[in-house]
Amino acid sequence: MASRLSLSPITDLPLSRKAFTTRSRALPLCPLLPLNSPYLRYSIKREVSQRSRPNAVSEQVVESVTSDSNQDSQSADSPPSSSKLVLVVGGTGGVGQLVVASLLNRNIKSRLLLRNPEKATALFGEQDEEKLQVMQADTRNPQDLDPSIFEDVTHVICCTGTTAFPSRRWDGDNTPERVDWEGVRNLVSALPASLKRIVLVSSVGVTKFNEIPWSIMNLFGVLKYKKMGEDFVRNSGLPFTIIRPGRLTDGPYTSYDLNTLLQATAGERRAVVIGQGDKLVGEVSRLVVAEACVQALDIDFTEGQTYEINSVKGEGPGSDPQKWEELFRAAQKPVPL
Ligand SMILES: NC(=O)c1ccc[n+]([C@@H]2O[C@H](COP(=O)([O-])OP(=O)(O)OC[C@H]3O[C@@H](n4cnc5c(N)ncnc54)[C@H](OP(=O)(O)O)[C@@H]3O)[C@@H](O)[C@H]2O)c1
16 A cells, blocks of 8 residues: 655655765875775775755754654764674765765764775765665675675665666667676675674666556566576565665765765655555656655664655754654555445
């Protein structure tokens, strides 16, 4: 059953009191490390600016909610929370960047798994290694997924993907079959059994890839391979949540810095619709998808569940955990007879 809740704007990302800048774009350690290392790791030092931002209202949101993720954000000026280390896979992508920005602002430690680690500094500026670590891996290559990558990781958010139709993003055989199926399978196979949650970003329509109009989108197999990736997650025995977005809007913010990402808006489409059973059809802001992934980490009953998500005109839940919990819960309610 689909649920809808129209509340505060999604633009209320929980900004910390500090803004990040990208004044220094140096990559101090990358060139010193072996380029073929599967777990290239470097720190991104954070620079702090006291610049005020237009959406400072989000600080009120941060102070008014009580979930674990919010406890993390309340301590944004202190060392990162030790309770979570979130591995973000696909953190340079449209949704992935917003996931990383959201984690940084909640003061949740994250580790990025990137094909090209140099993109991290360009996108997120210099960050403290205590808050953001970067490792190199291509999910198509199981040998890249060294156990050291997953050391101390408590949660995973996987937002990898490629285009549904042939494009330059397929260069080097980076096709839906290789990324959405083989890449997800390789990643999940490498994850430790101690993991508390993996959130996989998939797509609406994956259960209907043989039906018009989904079969058109699936001409090169994207929906079929995403479903195979989903099923592998489901059968892995790991605690999972699958988020299936409708057509993505806003972004991707592929060349912006963190400040820009945090100021990105979902326009008028801030109200969130969550459903189950692959019945939703529509669009969703990447901001909404990223927030749903981060929120799901802390909502126990989302474990083992698959949700479709859209956003529509109206006010939304912003970053309020209670409102997100209501949205997810309503989607799971049995349809009354
Ligand atoms: N576009 C839509 O309308 C739509 C609708 C429903 C669902 N989705 C799905 O939603 C998710 C997020 O979409 P998006 O548009 O935000 O994503 P995106 O901008 O296309 O980003 C994809 C991410 O995956 C990474 N990636 C690709 N191949 C990889 C590989 N072999 N190894 C490691 N990382 C790899 C990319 O890294 P690089 O920087 O290295 O390329 C990038 O960070 C995707 O799964 C997408 O398929 C999209």
